[in-house]
Amino acid sequence: MPLNDSLTRRFRKIVGRPNVDTGTAELLTFASDGLTLHQAAPECVVYPQSTGEVAAIVKACNRAGVPFVARGAGTGLSGGAIIDGGVIIQLSRMNQIIYLSADNRFAIVQPGVVNSYLSLQTRPYGLEFAPDPSSQAACTIGGNVAENAGGPHTLKQGVTLNHVLGQTVVMADGQVATFGGPYLAQTGPSFSSFLVGSEGTLGITTEVTVRLVPVAAGITTMLATFADPAGATDSVTAILAARILPSALEFIDQLCIQAVEAHLKVGFPTDAGAILLIELDTDDERSKGQAETIEALCREHGAIDFTLAQSEEERQKLWLGRKHVAGAMGKISPAYYTNDGVVPRSRLTDILQAVYRIAGIHKLKVANIAHAGDGNIHPLILFDPDTPDGADRALACSEDILAACLEMGGSLSGEHGIGLEKREMMARMYSGADLAHMRRLRNGLSPLGLLNPCKLLPEGARCGEVKNGATLPEGTWL
Amino acid sequence: MTAHLMFQPDQARQLQTCIHCGLCLPSCPTYMVTGREADSPRGRLVLMNSIDRHEWSDRSGHFVHIDRCLGCLACETACPSGVPYGSLLEQVRSFQRREVTPLKLGSRTILRWTTAPVLRRRLTRLLAWLQKLRLDRLAVRLRLLPRPLRMQLAGLPKLPAKSFTAAAEQRFEPRHPEGIHRETVALFAGCVMDSWFANVHAATVRVMQWNGYTVIVPAGQHCCGALHAHAGIDTATGAKGERVGDMSAFSQTGAAALIVNSAGCGAHLKHAAADGLPQVVDAVEWLVDNGLLPPVHKLPEKVTYDAPCHLFHAQKIVQQPEALLRAACENLIPLPESEVCCGSAGLYSLTEPDLSRQILGRKLAMLEKVDAEIVATANPGCQMQIQGGLKLDGQRRQVRHTLEILDAAYSLDETYRRVFAE
Structure with missing residues (x-):
């Protein structure tokens, strides 16, 4: 269905001619986000610069019955920011930090602000935005809110949900609502929380009030090396059981280490079965004692080496290695698929064994990283997209891993979201009643079903309807 | 098997190393300005792939975004999977010139x-x-x-009366203050640098001599062809009688290194120079890596450094210019976004004037925030772009080559002045 001309004309009136793309080349580049398995091009991309413009675009889409989705940097890994036909509301130009209150430790930002840029700007005031996904150099705050993003340091600091105080939201019908405010203590139910992690299906966030936390005064970073991956995961459980809460606790297996070292040389031991990257956000006497306990526990579980980063440079290098694991996969495989399962952390060793076993059954190689402290695993399933069933096998492998996570009492996604790829599995995790209530909430806030359709919830027939152009129910107020 | 329109099989494979993670986006100057995926490295790789696989008969829309690429290679620095973006871009541009649109x-x-x-x-x-x-x-x-x-x-700098190279080979003997003799190096003079920036070459030769090197400046030098390669023009066939890319003047020098003081030429020569030539080394890289003779006096002026893309991103020369300037200047002030392109990029400021102006605008805004009297850089294009921008913007600052600054610092010492006054 070609987008009707009157709608694009309307868009041009709202944002100006140069800020509407309908050319083949431009649309082609929006056909996928960080997940390339799903490809679907929009019919139009609009670049608004204000809440008012977003609201006007959404109203126009409603009137025309055309589906739409908001997009930031397109680094998402669950196909959440693509749309098959319809309109992408591209928020990359809404990238201003509107207000920063160092005294009250909050900032009001537009959704297109890049995650690490925000912390770069607040660090002179001794503050930072805690969620630090591996894509933080590129991903935007709007996307962090939509996916409830995590990262290595959310083990202690909490995920994005814990750092969003308020939001200005363009609702599915184009009305602008404000939820929450700059303070932690708020009146009434926290509507803002409903929106965090809703994957852009309930509204489009155009301003976010984020909590800022003090930058750690000192940091202790440790690297524990294991011959056997099980020793590493057992150590994670032991450390947390010893009532030590590191600020980060990351698991990296051999294949990942080798891929990173082949490319970056950050100092990971290439012959290790697995390593743990452990960080405390202090470097005082108490942390010294904790580091000793951690070392003892690691050695008890088979660590063959244990080192402390001696300088900030060394520390940065280790983290650079960790953040570039996924990227380094491009060096050893033409494609890979990132699984995002979660298990109770006491089951880490079990799930890891299951992952290697399942990959073996599917005859696929798998490289493992994990936010181990959170029980959030990221098996990177390597495959060749040029073989006829390459992608299908990778997806089947991932599905089996997720089923194993659920069996162990875990969940489908730690931070990447459900998006397109896992929505049918939601029925395995939630009961019919659970899903019915989620659907009621969504249908209540987005009655036409035009806002980011086909994502998050198993939809069945409804999704197809939207794709063919929704019809406007009588009496709908626009 | 898909037929490839422009890439060799190994290049097509290199294209596949892009995992679509998007980490390159914030480093791309055109994406910073337009916020458009098609104006980002990731978007351009998608377009290259589409052209290569012959997905569309009308590709003009694709090439608009390829044309907008500066070729600054900041994306290569940001890329975690090592996509060789620069060489893919050159291949696409050369295909474009042959098959689609000739250079204007x-x-x-x-x-x-x-x-x-x-x-x-x-x-x-x-x-x-x-x-x-x-x-x-x-x-x-x-x-x-x-x-x-x-x-x-x-x-434009104040143009010298004559170019630096002469009809015959010139040889400059070492003038180390302690009489130390080190290797013999050859200086690549280039085209624009030779005619318009002869004073930079003179400064380069003096600091090399002072550091104990013998410098040979061969006659019969030609343009290295970097600008042509970036524009997609095949120099071997396209430039009749111009002898672009002809480096034969250096094959018999027996020099330990072929010294280049222009970032763009250096980057091009490092990967395009033929066999039998001395090893291509950037002048600052050579001086610092082999132990720089520290100036006795430091320049009192406030200096900031804008990294040329073809030094920082293409040649990965990051630490050396800063080390050199720290040795030469009392007040070296860090410039935010120093490694972001200034919008010069060869012919770019003339072919994409609007984008170039916006990208330069961001650079000028950063410079305005920094309290510096001199901006150091190391490429003729950057130097003219930033100097021109500053003048039109009403900012009274001088843009100088890094080696001119080192030369000025050495000149604060009387011995140096006397030696080279002769």
């Missing part, structure tokens, strides 16, 4: 008048004459020319 007349003309020896001599004489009569200032002030040309004119 204006660009071809400028290329010829700056790189072909005879034409360049004429152009230089014309420009020097304009400068003498102060007509260049008039043209800038009265806005007699289109803005991109005015900016180039404003950014």
Whole structure:
């Protein structure tokens, strides 16, 4: 269905001619986000610069019955920011930090602000935005809110949900609502929380009030090396059981280490079965004692080496290695698929064994990283997209891993979201009643079903309807 | 098996190393300005792939975004999977010139008048004459020319009476203060650098001599062809009689290194130079890596450094310029976004004037925040672009080559002045 001309004309009136793309080349580049398995091009991309413009675009889409989705940097890994036909509301130009209150430790930002840029700007005031996904150099705050993003340091600091105080939201019908405010203590139910992690299906966030936390005064970073991956995961459980809460606790297996070292040389031991990257956000006497306990526990579980980063440079290098694991996969495989399962952390060793076993059954190689402290695993399933069933096998492998996570009492996604790829599995995790209530909430806030359709919830027939152009129910107020 | 329209099989495989993670987006100057996926490295790789797989018969829309690429290679620095973006881009551009759209007349003309020896001599004489009569200032002030040309004119250095190279080979003996003799190196003079920046070459030779090196400047040098390669023009067939890319002047020198002081030429020569040539080394890289003789006195002026993309991103020369400037300057002030392109990028400021101006605007805004009297850089294009921008912007700061700054610091010492006054 070609987008009707009157709608694009309307868009041009709202944002100006140069800020509407309908050319083949431009649309082609929006056909996928960080997940390339799903490809679907929009019919139009609009670049608004204000809440008012977003609201006007959404109203126009409603009137025309055309589906739409908001997009930031397109680094998402669950196909959440693509749309098959319809309109992408591209928020990359809404990238201003509107207000920063160092005294009250909050900032009001537009959704297109890049995650690490925000912390770069607040660090002179001794503050930072805690969620630090591996894509933080590129991903935007709007996307962090939509996916409830995590990262290595959310083990202690909490995920994005814990750092969003308020939001200005363009609702599915184009009305602008404000939820929450700059303070932690708020009146009434926290509507803002409903929106965090809703994957852009309930509204489009155009301003976010984020909590800022003090930058750690000192940091202790440790690297524990294991011959056997099980020793590493057992150590994670032991450390947390010893009532030590590191600020980060990351698991990296051999294949990942080798891929990173082949490319970056950050100092990971290439012959290790697995390593743990452990960080405390202090470097005082108490942390010294904790580091000793951690070392003892690691050695008890088979660590063959244990080192402390001696300088900030060394520390940065280790983290650079960790953040570039996924990227380094491009060096050893033409494609890979990132699984995002979660298990109770006491089951880490079990799930890891299951992952290697399942990959073996599917005859696929798998490289493992994990936010181990959170029980959030990221098996990177390597495959060749040029073989006829390459992608299908990778997806089947991932599905089996997720089923194993659920069996162990875990969940489908730690931070990447459900998006397109896992929505049918939601029925395995939630009961019919659970899903019915989620659907009621969504249908209540987005009655036409035009806002980011086909994502998050198993939809069945409804999704197809939207794709063919929704019809406007009588009496709908626009 | 998919048929490839322009890439060799190994290049097509290199294209596949892009995992679509998007980490390159915030580093791309055009994405910073337009926020458009198609104007990002990731988007451009998608378009390249689409062209290569012959997905569309009308590709003009694809090439608009390829044309907008500066070729600054900041994306290569940001890329975690090592996509060789620069070489893919050159391949696409060369395909584009052969099969789609030839280089525009204006660009071809400028290329010829700056790189072909005879034409360049004429152009230089014309420009020097304009400068003498102060007509260049008039043209800038009265806005007699289109803005991109005015900016180039404003950014032009005071043109020297003659180019640096001579009809015969020149040889400069070492002048180390303690009489130390080190290796013999050959200086690559280039085209624009040779005619318009002869003083930079003179400074380069002096600091090399002072550090104990013998410098040979062979006669019969030619343009390295970097600008042509970036524009997609095959120098072997396209430049009749110009001998672009002809480096034969250096094959018999027996020098330990082929010293290049222009970032763009250095980057190009490092990966394109033929066998039998001395190893290509950037001048600053050579001086610092082999142990720089620290100046006795430091320059008192406040200096900031803007990294040329083809030094920082293409040659990964990151630490050395800063180390050199720290040794030469009392007040070295860090410049935010120093590693982001200034929008010069060869012919870019003339072919994409609007984008170039916006990218330069961001650079000028950063410079305005920094309290520095001198901006150091190491590439003629950057130097003219930033200097022109500063002048048109009303900022009174000088842009200088890193080695001119080192030369100035050495000159604070009387011995140095005396030795080279002879």
